[in-house]
Amino acid sequence: MEQQYQWRRLNGDVIVNDIEDEVRSVVLTEKEKGNTLKVCIGTDSQVKGIETEIATVIVFIRKGKGGFMYIRNETIIQKMGIKERMLLEVAKSIEVAYALCNIFTMYGVDMEVHADINTNPSFKSNDALKEAMGYIQGMGFAFKAKPEAFASSSCANKIVH
Template identity: 75%
Template structure:
């Protein structure tokens, strides 16, 4: 995944040119120095366009009472997937990002949640993946949020996926 690290960018489009872990640690230290209390939400959304599926993963930083900012990563695949496979691929991409960063968040006492774009309503097809996604995320020791509480994936990443 190290090559993917170069593809991270800020919402402004500015590319992250240092390893993601270093960038995240630097930004948390700077935010703390400014007196901001932070919370992080990581989520992924995807969209199928013809033969391609595009994934957008976001790391959303919330400053308590003072807005927020995010980092973005896009990835495209031509692998054919069922809706359930695609939902679980979204979860896996979020975990791939959250896991190597969780020690930094712990060190700075920053709460982290993993958000999934899966509907809790059983009438929606994405709901088929809900139990597995919840088990995967919670089994990794992370806080799990699904729709309608999963704004990082269902709102932020959703706006980025083209």
């Protein structure tokens, strides 16, 4: 059975609609205002004792006019290695991207999936880079890793710390 996690805005306001309905409404509103949008989806996690806290974000960028984001938190209790945790983060982002991609395609909104994985081989997270990139691109999504992956390494990162 699929668990439902509550989406919210950065200010804490809970999203009562399905995230798909909320995103469709936001895209239409922003388009009516003449804004050009780009969306970046990313996930980060933080191990805290036996728990792993996970934050997934949907970042909307209004070209030249700032942006806003939606946040979903969840906590799991499962021991994982760094590579497994990085790929779990990517899977969480892809789950959201897949649910929303038809909306973005319909309204001509560019979307990227950001992975909190370092491109520098001296970092442990780099072990998951090839698999993550293949997973994301194999699903047909644009891929960004550190240092360009701000949705995961900056936005989601601030939520889990």
